[in-house]
Amino acid sequence: MAKYAYPAVFTPEEDGGFSIKFPDLEGCYTCGDDMVDSIAMAEDALALVLYEYEKDGREIPFPSSESSISLSDNEFINFIACDTLEYRKMYNNRSVKKTLTIPEWLNEAAVAMDLNFSQVLQEALISKIRI
Structure with missing residues (x-):
């Protein structure tokens, strides 16, 4: 790219x-x-x-x-x-379903904060890839 x-x-x-x-x-x-x-x-x-x-x-x-x-x-x-x-x-912006595994405590904390898992993952990947 x-x-x-x-x-x-x-x-x-x-x-x-x-x-x-x-x-x-x-x-x-x-x-x-x-x-x-x-x-x-x-x-x-x-x-x-x-x-x-x-x-x-x-x-x-x-x-x-x-x-x-x-x-x-x-x-x-x-x-x-x-x-x-x-x-x-x-x-090429269609969504792709991914299955991932995280610790239960992390899931509970994220759910408690009402975080959107897809959005958080996208932001983290963009940051990691530096685009």
Whole structure:
């Protein structure tokens, strides 16, 4: 889980939109209706593909330099950034049931304080992982 920036090749389309491809990443391409939409779509596509690379344990390639990418007429390069941790938080936020064991005295004290066990565990894990 990390922050990334990759060069994206933008190809203008006749309708005013753009096709976008990331030459360094297999299967990473998208399109948008205008420049703002295209950048948002590119960020989402990049985060999704890199998230899948991380999840599958695939090696994440180093981004190419702008000068090493050949362009056709009207194409241009724009670097797109993403944060796969933020992507995970937004799109992979389903609850997972966990069974755990704690001492009875600790359970009684927590119940007496009306603590939410799930919330306490989430806060402790976030603190421990430092995210």
